[in-house]
Amino acid sequence: MGAYHGPSSLTPGARGLREPSGRRLGEEAVATAELIVVPAVAVDRRGVRLGRGGGSYDRALARVAEDVLTVALLHDGELIDAVPDEPHDRRVRAVITPSGGLVMLPA
Structure with a gap:
């Protein structure tokens, strides 16, 4: 960076x-950082982010304080009800989609 x-x-x-x-x-x-923007394949309503499987963003997010705004950029339809998660996964606090704009997720 x-x-x-x-x-x-x-x-x-x-x-x-x-x-x-x-x-x-x-x-x-x-x-x-005061704001972290990450890519995602999908995010669920709990903030669990599905990436491409390399773990780079989860490792980076592990170094970020919990009160920092973390946002995933999504296409419409990629904010879904459930994404499988593992103990090392780091949640995002919000998503941005073209039609929905900024959507804050439960902390």
Whole structure:
């Protein structure tokens, strides 16, 4: 993770996504964030997030305080009733969908 200094500071990253080009802040920097936005395949109404199975986001979310707003970006229809969860899974506090906007989930 690097510091964001506006659109001109972004360059293509290893996975084709644009990312900050400056000094890397290290894995622990996520713990200082006030807002965390994560991708998801689906999220249930308890905030359990289904990803792609690598666990990277769960490991990052484990370093974030519980009062930090964590939001998953979803397509319509991906906020569902139940997602299987495991002990290492970290819940999100809200989702954003195109038609529903920001939806806060129970803490």
